[in-house]
Amino acid sequence: MIRTVLVAAGLAVGMTAVLAQADPIAARRDAMKAVGAATRDGAAIAKEQTPFDAAKAQAIFKVYADAAKAMPEFYPETAKMGGETTASPKIWEDKAGFQAAFARLGEAAAKGAAVTDLASFRTAFGEATKNCSSCHETYRIKR
Template identity: 65%
Template sequence: MIRSVIVLAGLGLGLCAALAQSNPIGERQQAMKAVGAATREGAAIAKGEAAFDTVKAQAIFKTFAEVAKKMPTLFPESSKAGGETTAAPKIWEDQAGFKTAFAKFEADAAAGAAVTDLAGFRTAFGAATKNCGACHESYRLKK
């Protein structure tokens, strides 16, 4: 089961990479869906609704790190509009801050990959997901 989730996540990210050449908006939406799925799984673990499992925890943080690394490349000038994007203009106005936000998310995700127990997972997961809220607040249009 866990191996299947990891394989599917990898395939999904691979498929997203192929789409990036022609559809950066679609790729970043797929990447955010992967983060959303990992976040839901992590939230269930953090809340005690699902059992802590080191392999699952590592897969969650791996998804976060991979998306964080790739995401800044998915905002070319040509993708400011079109599609159903919620990307705020501030992304292009503050590229340095935007890239810094993803670098922090990637670093927090990498640190989380080393957790070995529930308490450590909760701390690392909280730190990583705090980045999501901060980035969305600054760089995402409100619907």
């Protein structure tokens, strides 16, 4: 079940690149949903609600890596408003910082791709999700 969800999430992140041209707000929303699904699955592993499986863990970090690579392109100047976005204007005011946040997520995802056990997964997962939290804290409007 988790594998199917992770494959679908990975495909969703990849497909959002095509959608980004037509509707970048929808593309980033879809990519964030994929990251959210991977995070829920990762949390279940970290809390030992789901058994650790290296392939599942690597799939989670692949979703993160794909999103880190694609997401900065989903925030063009023309997509600041509309589409029920929660993107903060700080994204465009601090484009370098915003892009650096995704670079840090990509680095954390790369480290996570090498996990081999629950302990290393927890460490890498914690680092990746810490990046998610700090980016949301700075660049997302709370509703």
